[in-house]
Amino acid sequence: ADNGGAKELDVLVVGAGFAGVYLLDRLRGMGMSVQAIEAGSGLGGVWYWNCYPGARVDSPGPMYQFSREDLWRDWKFTELYPAWPEIRDYFHYLDEKLDLSRDIRFNARVEEAEFDAASNRWTVRSSDGSVIRPRYFVVCVGLGSKPYTPNLPGLSDFAGERHHTALWPQQGLDLAGKRVGVIGTGASGVQVAQEAAAVAAQLTVFQRTPNLALPMRQKRLDDDTILRMKKGYPVAYEKRRTTLGGFDYQSLEKAASEVSAEERQATFERVWEIGGFAPWVGSFNDLLIDEQSNRAAYDFWRDKTRARIKDPAIAEILAPTEPIHPYGAKRPSLEQNFFDIFNQSNVSLVDLRNTPIEKVTRSGIKTTAGEYGLDVLVLATGFDAVTGGLTSIDIWGTDGRTLKQKWADGVRAHLGMASAGYPNLLFVYGPHSPNAFANGPTAAELQGEWVAKMLDHVRGRNWAQFEATVPAEEAWRAKVFEAVDATLIPRADSWWVGANIPGKRREMLAFAGGLGTYMAICNESAERGYEGFSIG
Numbered sequence: 422a423d424n425g426g427a428k429e430l431d432v433l434v435v436g437a438g439f440a441g442v443y444l445l446d447r448l449r450g451m452g453m454s455v456q457a458i459e460a461g462s463g464l465g466g467v468w469y470w471n472c473y474p475g476a477r478v479d480s481p482g483p484m485y486q487f488s489r490e491d492l493w494r495d496w497k498f499t500e501l502y503p504a505w506p507e508i509r510d511y512f513h514y515l516d517e518k519l520d521l522s523r524d525i526r527f528n529a530r531v532e533e534a535e536f537d538a539a540s541n542r543w544t545v546r547s548s549d550g551s552v553i554r555p556r557y558f559v560v561c562v563g564l565g566s567k568p569y570t571p572n573l574p575g576l577s578d579f580a581g582e583r584h585h586t587a588l589w590p591q592q593g594l595d596l597a598g599k600r601v602g603v604i605g606t607g608a609s610g611v612q613v614a615q616e617a618a619a620v621a622a623q624l625t626v627f628q629r630t631p632n633l634a635l636p637m638r639q640k641r642l643d644d645d646t647i648l649r650m651k652k653g654y655p656v657a658y659e660k661r662r663t664t665l666g667g668f669d670y671q672s673l674e675k676a677a678s679e680v681s682a683e684e685r686q687a688t689f690e691r692v693w694e695i696g697g698f699a700p701w702v703g704s705f706n707d708l709l710i711d712e713q714s715n716r717a718a719y720d721f722w723r724d725k726t727r728a729r730i731k732d733p734a735i736a737e738i739l740a741p742t743e744p745i746h747p748y749g750a751k752r753p754s755l756e757q758n759f760f761d762i763f764n765q766s767n768v769s770l771v772d773l774r775n776t777p778i779e780k781v782t783r784s785g786i787k788t789t790a791g792e793y794g795l796d797v798l799v800l801a802t803g804f805d806a807v808t809g810g811l812t813s814i815d816i817w818g819t820d821g822r823t824l825k826q827k828w829a830d831g832v833r834a835h836l837g838m839a840s841a842g843y844p845n846l847l848f849v850y851g852p853h854s855p856n857a858f859a860n861g862p863t864a865a866e867l868q869g870e871w872v873a874k875m876l877d878h879v880r881g882r883n884w885a886q887f888e889a890t891v892p893a894e895e896a897w898r899a900k901v902f903e904a905v906d907a908t909l910i911p912r913a914d915s916w917w918v919g920a921n922i923p924g925k926r927r928e929m930l931a932f933a934g935g936l937g938t939y940m941a942i943c944n945e946s947a948e949r950g951y952e953g954f955s956i957g
C-alpha cells in the first residue's frame with residue numbers, strides 16, 4: 422500500500438546477512454508483507470564487505486550455514502573453514518532456493534527511523550531517498566557493520582593505496598610485488614597478513630596487542646568426506662541449539678584446577694590437535710574463571726607458538742613470556758601460518774607497544790623506531806562493534822531521543838532484542854545478546870525463530886504495540902554484567918567491552934551466559950505472555 426509516497430509494510434528488515442535473510446524468508450512464509458533493505462549491492466552482510474585477501478570464517482563450514490535440511494542437502498563448502506568467495510556463493514545459492522532478492526532493496530543505507538504513535542508505524546528513510554512505513558522495524562545489521570579507522574596523524578597524506586579490511590575494493594587489489602603494511606592483528610589482520618606474506622615484496626605487520634591465535638587446521642573436503650559429515654548434521658544441528666557458543670561441542674565437564682598436571686597437559690595437547698576454537702571453548706571449563714588454570718593454558722599456547730618462531734626477539738613480541746591479558750579473554754582468531762611468516766625474509770614485525778606510530782607520511786608509517794616505506798596500507802583496525810551498526814542510524818523513540826543518545830549512559834536492550842521507548846523495534850544479533858560469543862548462523866536462526874513467533878503473536882492481536890519495559894531492561898542489563906563478572910573477560914581491552922574505540926563507554930556488550938541458556942530465558946518470557954514487555 423502507498424501512503425503519501427511512502428510504502429507501507431508489515432515488517433521492514435534491515436540487512437541481508439544471515440539474520441536478515443533468515444527473517445525475510447521466514448516472515449514472508451508466514452504471509453506477512455516484508456521487505457529487506459541492504460547497504461551493499463549483494464547478499465552476505467559481513468561477507469559482502471570483508472572481501473580482503475584471505476578473509477574466511479573461523480567457524481567450520483558445516484556449522485556455518487542454516488540447519489534446514491532442504492538447504493544443507495544440496496550445499497557443500499569445499500574447505501572446512503570456507504573463504505569469503507565460497508560464503509558469497511552460499512548466499513547466491515540461498516537466493517536461488519529462496520528467491521530472496523526480489524524483496525530486497527540493495528544499495529540503500531537506512532539513515533533515520535522515527536516511530537509515529539498515532540499510526541503505530543515507523544517511518545524509515547534511506548540513502549536512496551526511499552521512505553518506508555512498516556508496522557514493525559527489525560534491524561539485523563550485525564555486530565561488525567561500522568568499520569573503525571583510528572585517527573592517526575597524517576593518515577590522509579598517505580599517497581599509496583589505503584584500505585580498511587571491511588571496506589576492501591570489490592574489484593580486488595593485487596598485493597603481489599608491493600610493499601604492504603598491515604595495522605592490526607585481530608582476525609582480519611592475521612588473515613590478510615598470511616596472504617600478503619606469500620606475494621608481497623615486503624610485508625610489515627604493526628602489532629599493538631598479540632593475538633593468542635589458535636591453529637585452524639584447515640582441510641579440503643572431498644565429496645566422500647562431505648557425504649560422511651552430512652550423516653551427522655541432524656544431530657549436530659540439534660546439539661548446537663543448546664550449547665554455549667552455538668557449536669556442536671562445548672567445554673569439558675572438568676576444571677583444569679581439579680586434575681593432575683599430567684592430565685592437564687594431555688588434555689591441552691588433545692584439544693590443540695583438534696584445533697579451531699577447541700583449545701578455547703572445548704577445553705577445561707574453568708579457563709575463563711580460574712586465574713591459575715588460565716595461566717596454564719596461556720603458557721601452553723605460548724610454548725607451542727614460540728616453538729615456531731626462529732628469532733627470540735620476534736617470539737617475545739608475538740607470544741610474550743608474561744601474558745598481556747588473560748588467555749581467551751579477548752577473542753582469539755584462527756591462524757594457518759601466521760606465526761611462521763615472521764621467519765620469512767620479506768616479513769617484519771613492528772611492536773607498537775615499544776615503538777608507537779608517530780604519524781603516517783606520504784610514503785609510509787613513521788614510528789619512534791623509524792620510517793617504513795609502503796605502497797599499500799591495510800587498516801585491519803576492526804569495528805565500532807556490537808552497538809555501532811544500530812547507533813549509526815538515527816532511531817528516534819517516543820521520548821524524542823535517538824537510541825544512540827539513550828545508550829550514551831550505557832546499553833539497555835531487554836533480552837538483547839528491544840529497548841524501552843522504541844516500540845515495535847527489534848534487533849537481532851545485537852547488544853546484550855550472546856551473539857558476540859556465538860556462531861553466526863545458529864544465533865541468527867534461534868533469535869530469528871523467537872522474533873518470528875513474537876511477530877505472529879502481535880499480528881494475532883491486530884498488530885498491537887510491543888515494547889520492552891524499563892524494569893525488565895534494567896534487570897537484563899544487571900544479568901549481562903553478572904554473567905561476566907565471575908569471569909576474566911573484563912580484564913582484557915576487547916571489543917566485547919567497547920575498549921577498542923577511544924571514548925566509547927567501557928561496559929560488557931554481550932551476554933556471556935551462553936546461547937542455549939539465553940534462548941531458554943527468551944522462550945520462557947514468550948511462554949509467560951512476553952514477560953518483560955508491554956503489549957497493548
Ligand code: NA7
Pocket residue numbers: 565571572586604605606607608609610627628629630752773801802803804916921
Ligand atoms: P579487531 O579484532 O577489533 O582487531 C583490530 C586490530 O586493530 C587489533 O589488533 C587492534 O589492536 C588494532 N588497532 C586498532 N586501533 C589501532 C591503533 N590505533 N593502532 C594500532 N593498532 C590498532 O578487528 P578484526 O576486524 O580483526 O576482527 C573483528 C571480528 O570480526 C573478529 O573478532 C571476529 O568476530 C570477526 P588492539 O588489540 O586493540 O591493541
